[in-house]
Amino acid sequence: MVNKVMVSIIIPVYNVEKYLEECLDSAINQTYRNIEIIVVNDGSTDGSLSILNEYASKYSNLKIINQENKGLSAARNSGLKQVKGKYVYFLDSDDFIDLTMIEECVDLAEKNDLDIINFDAQVFYDSDFITDFKPDYDRSKILNQDIYSGQDFYKYTINYNAYKAPVWLSFYRLAFLKKNKLDFYEGITHEDELFSAKAFLCATKVMYLCKPYFYRRVRKGSIMTESKSLKNIKGYMIVAEELSKILDTIDNEDTKRVLKKQIFNFYNNCIYLSVLIFDNQDELNIQIRKIRNNILVNFKLIEINKKLLIKCIFPNYYTKRLRKKLAMVLV
Incomplete structure (x- = not known):
C-alpha cells in the first residue's frame, strides 16, 4: 500500500515505565509508515519521561506533550488538539497493538468511507497479578464482519450483549470527530462510556472487523481493575x-x-x-x-x-x- 494518508496515534502516559517500551514499539513498528505518534505525558513521576525522551531522540514522528497531571480524558484531548492525520487512534500506554492494525484499518476506511472501525482484543495478565476479573473482547461469534449505520451497530451490540465502550477498540476518522464535536469529558472515570455512545449514535458508517488487534493488559492498579470507589x-x-x-x-x-x-x-x-x-x-x-x-x-x-x-x-x-x-x- 502507498502510505499517503497520515494516521495519528495518541498515547496518554502516566507512571507506566514498566510497560511503556512495549507500547511504543507496537506503534513505531507498524507496517503502515505514515504515522505520527503523539505522546501526552500526564505529569508522570517515575521514569516514563526519560523513556519518552529517548524514543523521541530516535524517531522524528514521535512528539511529546508535557502537562501537569489532569487525567486520561484531558491527556487525550490535549493530543486531539495537535492531530494532523486523517485518522486517529487512542492507545493506552500499558497495552499494545498488532503491527498490521493501522495498515489494515486505513485500507478498509479508505475503500468504504468509514467513520469508525471497531475490532476485538486479546487479554493477557501480569504474571504477578491474580484476579477473578476476566474480561472478554471476542465478539466474532456474535457479530458479522460488515458495515452498519452507527445507530444500528449500537442497538445490535447492546441487544446481543456485544457492546464494548473502550475507545482503544475503535479507529476513527478525524473529520467525523470534529464535525460532531466529539471529545472526552474531563475529570471522570468511565469517560469511554460517554464518548463511544455519542460516537456510534452519530456515525453514518461503522465497520466491525473480527480481528483482535488490541492486546489488553490486566494488572494491579490499572483503571479497569480498580472499580469500587x-x-x-x-x-x-x-x-x-x-x-x-x-x-x-x-x-x-x-x-x-x-x-x-x-x-x-x-x-x-x-x-x-x-x-x-x-x-x-x-x-x-x-x-x-x-x-x-x-x-x-x-x-x-x-x-x-x-x-x-x-x-x-x-x-x-x-x-x-x-x-x-x-x-x-x-x-
Missing part, C-alpha cells in the same frame, strides 16, 4: 446525565429505547457500587437519595424501569437483599 459512582452518574441530554435528538424509537436501557444500567451501577462501598446504612441512604434525586430530575427515565425507582425509594430493603446474595456467593 466514589469516583466510579460519580463517573457513572455523569455519563447517565450526559446521555440523557441527547435523548431528544434521536428520532428512531428503537434507538431511543436502547439508549434509555443503557442509562438505566448506569444508574443501577451507581446503586450497586454504593451498597458495596458504604457499610453504614445512614451514609448509604444519603448516597442513594443523591442518586434518586438525579434520576427524578430526569423525568424521562421514570418510564424505563420501576425496579430502579423502588431501589431508590426503599434502599434498606434493597440493601438487605443484595448483601444477603453477596454473602451467599462468598460462602
Whole structure:
C-alpha cells in the first residue's frame, strides 16, 4: 500500500515505565509508515519521561506533550488538539497493538468511507497479578464482519450483549470527530462510556472487523481493575446525565429505547457500587437519595424501569437483599 494518508496515534502516559517500551514499539513498528505518534505525558513521576525522551531522540514522528497531571480524558484531548492525520487512534500506554492494525484499518476506511472501525482484543495478565476479573473482547461469534449505520451497530451490540465502550477498540476518522464535536469529558472515570455512545449514535458508517488487534493488559492498579470507589459512582452518574441530554435528538424509537436501557444500567451501577462501598446504612441512604434525586430530575427515565425507582425509594430493603446474595456467593 502507498502510505499517503497520515494516521495519528495518541498515547496518554502516566507512571507506566514498566510497560511503556512495549507500547511504543507496537506503534513505531507498524507496517503502515505514515504515522505520527503523539505522546501526552500526564505529569508522570517515575521514569516514563526519560523513556519518552529517548524514543523521541530516535524517531522524528514521535512528539511529546508535557502537562501537569489532569487525567486520561484531558491527556487525550490535549493530543486531539495537535492531530494532523486523517485518522486517529487512542492507545493506552500499558497495552499494545498488532503491527498490521493501522495498515489494515486505513485500507478498509479508505475503500468504504468509514467513520469508525471497531475490532476485538486479546487479554493477557501480569504474571504477578491474580484476579477473578476476566474480561472478554471476542465478539466474532456474535457479530458479522460488515458495515452498519452507527445507530444500528449500537442497538445490535447492546441487544446481543456485544457492546464494548473502550475507545482503544475503535479507529476513527478525524473529520467525523470534529464535525460532531466529539471529545472526552474531563475529570471522570468511565469517560469511554460517554464518548463511544455519542460516537456510534452519530456515525453514518461503522465497520466491525473480527480481528483482535488490541492486546489488553490486566494488572494491579490499572483503571479497569480498580472499580469500587466514589469516583466510579460519580463517573457513572455523569455519563447517565450526559446521555440523557441527547435523548431528544434521536428520532428512531428503537434507538431511543436502547439508549434509555443503557442509562438505566448506569444508574443501577451507581446503586450497586454504593451498597458495596458504604457499610453504614445512614451514609448509604444519603448516597442513594443523591442518586434518586438525579434520576427524578430526569423525568424521562421514570418510564424505563420501576425496579430502579423502588431501589431508590426503599434502599434498606434493597440493601438487605443484595448483601444477603453477596454473602451467599462468598460462602
